[in-house]
Amino acid sequence: MRTKTFQLDRFFDRRPDREEARALDVSIPGEPLLLLAAALRDQGHGDLVTYSPKVFIPLTVLCRDVCHYCTFAKQPRELSQPYLAESQVLEIARAGEQQGCHEALFTLGDKPELRYRAAREALDQLGFASTAEYLVHTAGLVFDQAGLLPHINAGILDSDEMSALREVSASQGIMLESVSERLTERGGPHYGSPDKRPEVRLANIEQAGRLKIPFTTGILIGIGETRLERIESLLAIRELDDRYGHIQELIIQPFRAKADTLMAAHPPAEDDELDWTIAVARILFGQHMSIQAPPNLSPGAETRLIAAGINDWGGVSPVTLDHVNPEAPWPHIEVLREKTAQAGKTLVPRLPVYPRFIEEPKVWFSSRVSDRVRIRSDSTGLVRTDRWFPGALTEVPDRRGSFPAVTVPGTIGQIRIRVEKGLDLTEAEITRLFLVRGEEFDYACAFADDLRDEVNGSTVTYVVNRNINYTNICHYRCGFCAFSKSSTRKGLRDQPYLLDTGEITRRAAEAWDRGATEVCLQGGIHPDFTGQTYLSICNAIREALPDMHIHAFSPLEIQQGAETLGIGIRELLEALKEAGLSTLPGTAAEILDDEIRQIICPDKINTAQWLEVIETAHALGLPTTATIMFGHVEHPRHWARHLLRIRNLQTISGGFTEFVPLPFVHQEAPLFRRHSARSGPTFRECMLMHAVARIVFHGQISNIQASWTKMGRSGISQLLAAGVNDLGGTLMNESISRAAGTRNGQELPPEDMDELIRQCGRTPIQRTTLYGRPKQDRINCSYGAPQLLPVVAMAPPVSTDNRVPATQS
Structure with missing residues (x-):
């Protein structure tokens, strides 16, 4: 006997089993179902609702089936041509690409050549044996010439056909119905349609699973x-x-x-039936499944559908109509965005394949599709929304001097309260901050800037x-590094070079004469270098310029230097400190x-070694900066x-x-050129990295720095409104980012740095490496500095004579 007190709360943490699922058919009040479904959806998808910008390509509307509700399928006598020509397909796809679409939805009738001679003759003229082959x-x-990612909805296909389509598509699908x-x-709607038999469709869906094809399906109610x-x-x-x-x-x-x-007089699905079915689907599948309802089939019901538990609108086209439902126009994206916002959600575009599959590209895609998907996606697996x-x-992509004051309740608001109470954030909370979009993004950036103002005031520092x-x-093979000469591949990289101590000291002295208070020294791990090399460099600079601050040597160089001398890290650091x-x-x-x-630098020091x-x-009184290099293969x-x-x-x-x-910076990075990395972070992700760092490190690290060589002047102006208070150094020379492909110059002199900061409504202040105030004569010397002498970095790498050899003291 079914109980009248069916407890739904237990399904928040687990899915119903088969018996429990069947019991959902009883008269359970609709409101508890909808509330649970919405809570599950929020748990899995937050405040985001997605859609896929697409074009609809009806390759053929001939079909061997005769579904009683369908107007998509036509008879040959109704058509001027049985199949779209190649030129027509490409015209549709290119129009979509120009409008910012990412998906090419191929929808077509089931195996029309098995029913119509016209289809067979047309295929023969086109030079193909089957509709699937032409598809x-x-x-x-479309994949090669229009740049879109095909999604295939072609009815029942055999294993070979699905495998062939997997090579040129991101996903496939078929409605179970x-x-x-x-x-x-x-008398039933599927009578006379052999491809609509449940066992046939289930077998096709299972076949897609065996072939590792990301697959779309659903039911018709x-x-x-x-x-x-x-x-x-x-x-x-x-x-x-x-x-x-x-x-x-x-x-x-x-x-x-x-x-x-034949079903023209059949009543449509009632609104409450649609809501109930969405809610039950969410409860049966849990928080992570993406559940969609086409918005053009329920105009005006967007808020209601979101309340029932959907998190996706499916494909929406700014170019083509819905050929399956031509009487139902797509909503305009901005209208859909507004309707979604009215439900308290943020509308974001996606690819025709979902993020969890993008995280395992070797499992789910052919190599060529994997490369395209990676280029088009951001760190979360959603569409890269800018071309910066x-x-x-x-x-x-978004120029503004500040972020609007918005009130954001829920998780993000709770995170702010924890930070203001001095509580440390968890990994889950920090990850959640990196996922914000829309008003939550504005809120996070504004909060970060409030913290910056509290700690640093209106000043912006630089050295x-x-x-x-x-x-x-360098004998290391870091996949992100275009500076290292571990390859002779031509590109933006310099030729191999090695500076001797005389040139290093000359450059340091020239910098001193131009008002510098710091030299920053780093380089590749030359196979002839030892810890003595680094000691020699420090001794040379200290002897020539006793007041110059030496900021030098990454943890990798320190570890390598200690190993080559057969001493511990502490002993080498003590010697280097003594040397200046x-x-x-x-x-x-x-x-x-x-x-x-393990992916980007497998032969480099690991996390524990870097931290050591x-x-x-720090224990020896040697402060350090902290960095993160992001936007390649990692995730929030x-x-x-x-x-x-x-x-x-x-x-x-x-x-710190x-x-x-x-x-x-991806342009010249080996990892990117091997199609194994994204094309750098999006601008939104850069903004968030700085803003979230300010929030996470509040009370621990006071200074958040932005790299002007990587972010550019326009980027810097935005970051100064999102928690940044420091612009690093004027640099004079910058080789590493330039080798990777940056175009923002090698020096930003004090005059330009001051102007940039003042244009943002902030006060520029020169600093020392340790955030003190330089002596006035140093500041005066930095303005109107003479041009740098030309540098000659090229040198034959064969010999290390007179170039800081490992044995030089």
Whole structure:
């Protein structure tokens, strides 16, 4: 006997089993179902609702099936041509690409050549044996020539056909519609349609799972099925997804009657039935499944559908109509955005494949599709929404001097309260901050800037310094590094070079004469270098310029130097401090998570080793900076772990002077050129990295620095409104970012630095490396400085004679 007190709360933490699922068919009040579904959706998807900007390509509207509700399928006599020509397909796709679409939806009838001679003759003229073969060809054309990602909805396909399409598409799909055999009997909507038999469609969905194809499916409601039959249909899909993990989205589509069909007089699905089905689907599949309802089939019901538990609107086209439902126009994106916002959600575009599949590209895509998906996606697996790249001479996508004051309740508001109480944020909370968009993004940036104002006031600091990269010869093979001469590949890289102590000292002295208070020294790990090399450099500079601050040597160089001398890290650092070393740059950190380091720098020091060098330096009174290099293969959870490791060490040692986000510059990076990395972070991600760092490090690290070489002047102006208070150094020379492809110059002299800061309504102040105030004569000397003498970095790398050899003292 079914209980009248059916407890729904238990399904917040687990999915209903089959018996419990079938019991949802009883008369349970609708409101508790909807509330649970909405809570589950929020748990899995936050405040985001997605859609896929697409074009609809009806390759053929001939079909061997005769579904009683369909107006998509036509007879040959109704058509001027059985199939779209290649030129027509490409015209549609290119129009979509120009309008910012990412998806090319290929929808077509099932195997029309098995029913119509006209289809067979047309295929023969085109030079193809089947509709599926022509589909593979045209999808490949769209992929190669229009740049869109095909999504294939071609009905029942065999294994070879699906495998061939997998090579040129990001995803495929077929609607299950229903497992009800009744609907295939005489008088039913699927009578006379062999491809609509439940066992045939389920077998096709299972075949996609075996082939590792991200797959879309769903059910059609209101065609005569019962609620229990809907539940059985959803359970059948769930069982296949549990087995193969390939169902990327679930469509709950309401029947809409069409004129001139056998079901023209059939009543449409009621609104409450659609809401109930969405809610039950969410409860059966849990928080993470993407569940969509087409917005054009329920105009004006957007808020209601979101309340029922959807998190996605499906494909929406600014170019083509919905050929399956031509009477139902797509909503304009801005209208859909407004309707979504009215439900308290933020509308964001996505690719035709979902983020969880993008995280495992080798499993789910062919190599060529994997490369395209990676280029088009951001760190979360959603669409890259701007064409700004670190180091490029392009304006930022959103120019504004401040962020509006908005009130954001919920998780983000709670995070602010925790920070203001001095409580440390968790990995989950930090990750959540990195996911904000829309008003939550504005709120996070404004909060970060409030904290900056509280700690630093209106001043923006910078140091007059010179970068001296003494060699680009390196025996490490970091996949992100275009500076290292571990390859003779031509590109933006310099030729191999190695500076001798005389040239290093000359550059330092020239910098001193131009008002510098710091020299920053780093380079490749030359195979002939030892710890003595680094000691020699410090001794030479200190002897020539006793008042110059030496900021030098990454943790990688320290570890390598200690190993080559056969001494411990502490012993080498003590010797370097004695030789004049004052602080260390916290570079070589990249991402402090060994899962990522194994991909981008497998032969480099690991996370624990980096932290050991830094902690030892701090214990010896050698402060360091902290950095992160982001935007390549990692994800927000890795950023959160990185920040936590920095924060935890700072709690112990207190030795970090500043945090410096370094966006990955992709243009010349080997990892990118091998199609194994994203094209750097988006501008939104850069903004968030600086803002979230300010929030996470509040009370621990006072200074958040932005790299003008990577962010550009327009980027800097935005970051100064999102928690940044420092612009690093004037540099004079900058080799590493330039080698990677940056175009923002090698020096930003004090006059230009001051102007940039004042244009942002802030007060510029020169600083020392340790955030003190330089002597006035140093400041005076930095303005109107003479031009740098030409540098000659090229030198034959064969011999190290007179170039800081390892044995030189």
